Amino acid sequence: MSKLAIHGGTRTVEKGNIQKWPPIDDSDKDLVLQSLYGENHAFGPNCKAFQDEFAAWNGNRFAVFTNSGTAALHMGLFAAGVGAGDHVLVTSYSWSSSATCILHHNAIPIFVDLDFDTINMDVDKIEAAITPRTKAMVVVHLHGLAVNMDKIMAVARKHNLKVIEDACQAHGALFMGKKVGTTGDCAAFSFNQNKCLCTGEGGMFVTDNEAMWQDAKKLWSFGETSTPHEDRDYHAYALGWMYRGHDMTAAFGRAQLAKMDRYFDIQRENGAVLNERLKDIPGLILPTEPEGHTHTWYNYTCRLDMAALGWSGNPVAMRNAVMKALQAEGAPVGVWQSFILPAMTVFRAKNAYGGGCPWSCRGAGDGVEYNPENYPVAQRHCDTHFGMTVPLRAPNRTDVAEKVADAFVKVFGSMDEVRKLAETMSS
Secondary structure: OOHHHHHOOOOOOOOOOOOOOOOOOHHHHHHHHHHHOOOOOOOOHHHHHHHHHHHHHHOOOEOOOOOOHHHHHHHHHHOOOHHHHHHEEOOOOOOOOHHHHOOOOEEEEEEEOOOOOOOOHHHHHHHHHHHHOOEEEEEOHHOOOOOOHHHHHHHHHOOOOOEEEEEOOOOOOEOOOOOOOOOOOOEEEEOOOOOOOOOEEEEEEEOOOOHHHHHHHHHEEOOOOOOOOOOOOOOOOOOOEEEEEEEEHHHHHHHHOOOHHHHHHHHHHHHHHHHHHOOOOOEEOOOOOOOOOEOOOOOEEEEOOOOOOOOOOOOOOHHHHHHHHHOOOOOOEEEOOOOHHHHHHHOOOOOOOOOOOOOHHHHHOOOOOOOHHHHHHHHHHHHHHEEEEHHOOOOOOOOHHHHHHHHHHHHOOHHHHHHHHHHHHHH
């Protein structure tokens, strides 16, 4: 095995081999420029068209274009009837918005530990987490893999809970042939720079329930009962936010959506190369794709088996050493989220709005504790994971995936050197 790049050897993936995301072509330029020279740069005609086209692509009756996936999640909480003091179940490992959206409506997150294999909420631990105040679940399809929605909906029906799907990372992911965002009561998508459908920033709320659609739009636009496409009296009938997207972003989104199915196929092809090339590397735990699921490979997330690597020290030190060696080889790996959600200060301090609210309101937080030790699977994942996104995305094809795989093979074939690096980093 040749010398590791971190020790002066030749880099495996040359600079410039991996192309940036998203690819831009004339269709993007044409639509965005048409919007720029149009008459409405606020919630204009491209916004309405993007809503309709995304709903048709995903298989929903209704869609609302928002300025972020976080906004769409908050709209989902409101549309689901969640109010002050209600409890909402959510995974213990995700982006902070998956849980802070619950606080945005003065409700209280109740965390559920992970299933290690899927990195999603452990569906078999949900019922034990339900409290008398539980009103809904935020179900996160993390890193492009759908949660088992059959089990989710069975629990929801049994306990009369609303289901908000957090599909911000899972555009196009399937469970039993159905796209995410079409099984729960409503769903949120993100179009942030890193997402598989990118508009820079933006999001979409979707539902098949007309009443929830109407309620979500109230929160989305200042608490009004009419939208920018309708006659408005500019009266605030309820507490509302300004969550609308704008026309140029929507134009970009429309152009990218037209290429979404091709992007999806490319990600699947690149993911298949990595799965095949890396499957027999000792100590490397690859992302899974259970039967009945179709993964998008939004984030190709690996974990390390410390025992198999012969490491008994701090797992974070070994994980960081492996990452550092891979990065030197040109594989753009990184830690996606360094903290499990119950360890974040906003939850542990129970002081989101000051004065202990919402936990102190009407005893709603009685008995609710956020002890990170209660979520050992999430912590194990957090300490041992690293992932990557761009090498799997268009315009990168399988030749790039092969080079990235070469970098993994080289690093894991020099594990004695990596262990020494981990010892240095932990001292």
